[in-house]
Amino acid sequence: GESVGLHLPTLSVQEGDNSIINCAYSNSASDYFIWYKQESGKGPQFIIDIRSNMDKRQGQRVTVLLNKTVKHLSLQIAATQPGDSAVYFCAEIHSGGGADGLTFGKGTHLIIQP
Amino acid sequence: NAGVTQTPKFQVLKTGQSMTLQCAQDMNHEYMSWYRQDPGMGLRLIHYSVGAGITDQGEVPNGYNVSRSTTEDFPLRLLSAAPSQTSVYFCASRRMTMARSSYEQYFGPGTRLTVT
Numbered sequence: 001g002e003s004v005g006l007h008l009p010t011l012s013v014q015e016g017d018n019s020i021i022n023c024a025y026s027n028s029a030s031d032y033f034i035w036y037k038q039e040s041g042k043g044p045q046f047i048i049d050i051r052s053n054m055d056k057r058q059g060q061r062v063t064v065l066l067n068k069t070v071k072h073l074s075l076q077i078a079a080t081q082p083g084d085s086a087v088y089f090c091a092e093i094h095s096g097g098g099a100d101g102l103t104f105g106k107g108t109h110l111i112i113q114p
Numbered sequence: 115n116a117g118v119t120q121t122p123k124f125q126v127l128k129t130g131q132s133m134t135l136q137c138a139q140d141m142n143h144e145y146m147s148w149y150r151q152d153p154g155m156g157l158r159l160i161h162y163s164v165g166a167g168i169t170d171q172g173e174v175p176n177g178y179n180v181s182r183s184t185t186e187d188f189p190l191r192l193l194s195a196a197p198s199q200t201s202v203y204f205c206a207s208r209r210m211t212m213a214r215s216s217y218e219q220y221f222g223p224g225t226r227l228t229v230t
Contacts (some may be wrong), residue, residue, distance in 0.1 A: 043224050
């Protein structure tokens with residue numbers, strides 16, 4: 001899940017396994033969610049998004065699940081590869097969330113074991 | 115397309131010095147923004163712009179100025195650097211529409227700034 005301290009939570013998985021990264025969001029009025037991937041030394045990269053009127057959306061090897069009842073978002077990565085090693089963080093959008101509506105989580109560090 | 119470019123990649127400043135972080139995008143995006151990223155914290159919005167000639171403050175604007183004279187460029191100025199401004203700075207851009215799907219932002223590679 002998302003970090004509330006100085007250290008990012010870490011998820012370590014074996015290459016080829018599926019990864020599930022979790023995010024708890026804060027505002028029940030949020031109506032749009034995004035997952036980003038940030039590799040070391042690079043800027044965040046958009047992975048997938050989901051609107052609040054959906055509970056699941058699939059992309060290439062990635063699936064995002066949204067549970068509005070418990071305000072929980074997850075990113076599933078199928079058949080994890082070495083190139084998936086990165087920090088993953090979610091962002092939520094709601095009308096009161098910052099000047100541009102975007103509130104970012106703190107991230108989870110995904111480590112792929114060979 | 116080069117996407118979003120930022121210069122410099124690294125910078126060390128002494129307290130009190132000023133400098134400008136450059137950001138440019140070649141996607142004709144109306145919306146551009148600056149974030150800072152600190153360890154254990156999410157991205158925090160410093161300033162943003164919805165088009166040339168229009169800028170507005172984000173969550174943590176103090177100590178920073180921006181201007182947007184062209185669609186392509188959005189420089190961030192540190193007026194008098196302080197150690198608290200040691201951070202990694204990211205510029206981002208996106209299309210400006212009312213559709214939520216326009217929130218697919220493109221980020222630059224970042225500028226790592228250290229203030230001593």
